[in-house]
Amino acid sequence: MFVIALRKIYRINHYEISHRFKEGREETADNERSGRPSTSTTSEKVDKVLELVREDRRITVREVAEETGISFGSTQSIMKDISGVRRLNAVLVPKDLTFDQKNARKETASLNLEATTDDPELLKRASEWRFKNEPRPKKARKAPSKVKVMLTVFFDYQGIVHHEFQQQGSTITADSYLGVLRRLREAIRQKRPELWRSKSWILYHDNAPAHTAFKISKFLQDHSTSVFPQPPYSPDLAPCDFFLFGKLKKS
DSSP states (O other): OHHHHHHHHHHHHHHHHHHHHHTTOOOOSOOOOOOOOOSSSOHHHHHHHHHHHHHOTTOOHHHHHHHHTOOHHHHHHIIIIISOEEEETTEEEESSOOHHHHHHHHHHHHHHHHHHHHOTTSSOOGGGGSOTTOOOOOOOOOOOOSOOOOEEEEEETTEEEEEEEOOTTOOOOHHHHHHHHHHHHHHHHHHOHHHHHHTOOEEOOOOOTTTSOHHHHHHHHHTTOEEOOOOTTOGGGOTHHHHTHHHHHHO
16 A cells, blocks of 8 residues: 555656646756744744753753753754854853854943943043154064063053063962952052042953952952953953053053
8 A cells, every 4th residue: 555655646746747847847956845844943942942051051962952842953953053052071162152142242342331431531542641742653673582471460541550470381370360469459559549549440351260260259359349341252352452562562
């Protein structure tokens, strides 16, 4: 019965195709069809998957599939193709800027813009670092460096507040950065007494692991130090590129 039914369907399709070519059809490829509508990649289920990943970065694809009731393949597609995350060392990390990170970047930039609009003194323009009628800076002659030294520097629109040279061969950890912050507070107390008394200074650093460690966050919170938010994976928004490196190259 199965073979007879299969031959009958083939005969029907054969006559139908022949009739279409007699009417002028020239292409042999099938026409595009809408296909079956997707029921597993709806916005509600995508949001549910993203919520589970944010709550537990070590969650597995199978656990997400069981929690949401979506098939394993569809869950994997949501994570990889739609959410833009991949598994690395048993942790789901972004391989590129996802729409969620782009929205976070946009929200942070909007908050920073709103803060600077409400308080024009919060961020000074780079032009206030230059003198009027100052001649064009000369380009420094390039020479090969024998020793590379890491420089940690804190600055505001008035100039350098505190700087330290990292010992050669050492790395910046949460403990070492904690000591830097203690010395920074002392430098602010001496060089910016008005900001120290009013506690109106704001720290702006990136999202390096040493900067976002628990002991660093606790230290800043205990000393009521406000931190300017930095969007993830946004090195182009670092103020050093606009306010610091140009001044260093002049000298």
